[in-house]
Amino acid sequence: MEAYERLAAARAKGRPSGLCYIRNIFTDFVEMHGDRRFGDDGAIVAGIARLGDLPVTVVANEKGDSTKERIRRNFGSAHPEGYRKALRQMKLAEKFGRPVVCFVDTAGAFCGISAEERGEGEAIAENLMEMSALRTPILSVFVGEGGSGGALALAVADEVWMLENACYSVISPEGCASILWKDSSKVREASRCLKMTAEDLLRLRVVERVFPESGGFDQVYATLKTELYRALRQKIALDTNVLLQRRYDRFRRMGARPER
Amino acid sequence: MLTKNLFRKPANPLEWYDSIRGKKNTRPDIPEQMCVSCPKCKTILLTGDLSESAHVCPKCGYHFRINARQRIGLIADRDTFRERDAQMSSSNPIDFPNYEKKLWHARLQSGENEAVVCGTASVGGFPCCLFVMDSHFMMGSMGTVVGEKVTRIFEYALQKSLPVIGFTVSGGARMQEGTLSLMQMAKTSAAVRRHSDAGNLYVAVLTDPTTGGVTASFAMEADIILAEPGALIGFAGPRVIEQTMRKKLPPGFQRAEFLLEKGFLDDVVPRRGQREYLARLLSLHQRRA
Numbered sequence: 158m159e160a161y162e163r164l165a166a167a168r169a170k171g172r173p174s175g176l177c178y179i180r181n182i183f184t185d186f187v188e189m190h191g192d193r194r195f196g197d198d199g200a201i202v203a204g205i206a207r208l209g210d211l212p213v214t215v216v217a218n219e220k221g222d223s224t225k226e227r228i229r230r231n232f233g234s235a236h237p238e239g240y241r242k243a244l245r246q247m248k249l250a251e252k253f254g255r256p257v258v259c260f261v262d263t264a265g266a267f268c269g270i271s272a273e274e275r276g277e278g279e280a281i282a283e284n285l286m287e288m289s290a291l292r293t294p295i296l297s298v299f300v301g302e303g304g305s306g307g308a309l310a311l312a313v314a315d316e317v318w319m320l321e322n323a324c325y326s327v328i329s330p331e332g333c334a335s336i337l338w339k340d341s342s343k344v345r346e347a348s349r350c351l352k353m354t355a356e357d358l359l360r361l362r363v364v365e366r367v368f369p370e371s372g373g374f375d376q377v378y379a380t381l382k383t384e385l386y387r388a389l390r391q392k393i394a395l396d397t398n399v400l401l402q403r404r405y406d407r408f409r410r411m412g413a414r415p416e417r
Numbered sequence: 418m419l420t421k422n423l424f425r426k427p428a429n430p431l432e433w434y435d436s437i438r439g440k441k442n443t444r445p446d447i448p449e450q451m452c453v454s455c456p457k458c459k460t461i462l463l464t465g466d467l468s469e470s471a472h473v474c475p476k477c478g479y480h481f482r483i484n485a486r487q488r489i490g491l492i493a494d495r496d497t498f499r500e501r502d503a504q505m506s507s508s509n510p511i512d513f514p515n516y517e518k519k520l521w522h523a524r525l526q527s528g529e530n531e532a533v534v535c536g537t538a539s540v541g542g543f544p545c546c547l548f549v550m551d552s553h554f555m556m557g558s559m560g561t562v563v564g565e566k567v568t569r570i571f572e573y574a575l576q577k578s579l580p581v582i583g584f585t586v587s588g589g590a591r592m593q594e595g596t597l598s599l600m601q602m603a604k605t606s607a608a609v610r611r612h613s614d615a616g617n618l619y620v621a622v623l624t625d626p627t628t629g630g631v632t633a634s635f636a637m638e639a640d641i642i643l644a645e646p647g648a649l650i651g652f653a654g655p656r657v658i659e660q661t662m663r664k665k666l667p668p669g670f671q672r673a674e675f676l677l678e679k680g681f682l683d684d685v686v687p688r689r690g691q692r693e694y695l696a697r698l699l700s701l702h703q704r705r706a
Binding site for chain 2: 241266268269270272273274276277279280281282283285286287289290305306309310312313325326327328332333336337350351352353357358361363391404405409411412413414
């Protein structure tokens, strides 16, 4: 399948978004709202749940499954308060020694006046810096679209996984085509050039694992449940300083130059 | 030729290359760069006067964009700047079409190997690490080399317990290096965090324009965040926002003064007082012996 077809699949109406994964993988989910600064952002869902016998903090992009819901959740594009809500829950996870699981499905952070005046850039930057040193394991799974900084703000993790049709890109192919070729119809070409598919990113070592979708989403939930549990158990067993050093090295090697 | 016109943006990026190859410049020899008009107050200024006033319009205070070397000349004490990783330059890690050609043009146009210059210097007699981005190299976009150089300067500063002063100017993450560019946001942020955890000072000065992935990473992670007057600072660029919102943006939106009012900057500092301002900050953060 070509990059453009995968992108279409990642954006397809009816594709499960964050909440589906929470409902189907975890039990006892308790949602926690708000960033205690400005408001509650529907584009990001956060809370505490149980994975098997393990209490975990869950953070997920949610695009909404009906027109009304999609508007309420701003189509999964978060404002600064969404990222600050996510960070607040992650800090609680650190305090109580719970691992963090993130599900990413966003076209990107919201681009608008409200987001800018409340510090979209600052909110994302803060998440990147804090997550890089969060003293508890973090796993991120890309389940749909992974748009730029808004996706990365939930993905400074010990491991990053992707579903086979999920995407992860520095810029939307539409944006890339219109900037580079002044022609937004060259989306197909742009999506190929950007190397945004799970297959590409596995090869570039930006992600650790890719999960097939051919068996249907029930199969995906079941696999993720088993694999997340196994991976988290392994991470929890590590000394925290070792965990953090590995997280640092994970990003440190990306684009590193040999001559030092 | 090299020294005389190094800081001028050539109309034809290959002009410099042609000149050293001995190709004849067919245009009549009019010194068109002798005068510039201030984009804000429209006053005609002599370029000679402008460079003496730190490229700030003496009439209205408009801050012209300057390149990294000019910036270092204004901030670092005379002859104290020692560059690090000067030779590092980008390859084409995801085989993006025409990227090599673009890099080649950018090198000729800017006279730099990449969009950031890093090194050590002293400012007002206080030693520090310095990184200065350059908008003349692919609009200061961050690819793997910019990310690597910024990360290294923070790691070096951590090792030597030195403060870091950084001047940002950037259109954001460089799309020609795909997701690897995006990863530089995480990499640099982690290095800033380690530098910070050891009790070291980091001061960022945001200059026109600082947007996208640089705003959403190390530009906004400093202990003290300053900006030049009138600098455009944001996550999304104004054109993208206008397209999304389908309306005109209010005047002054995303300018340094707007961010100061919204509480995202510590101060707006005019270029001509910056060296003294930074020296005072460094002196206030001297560790007790």
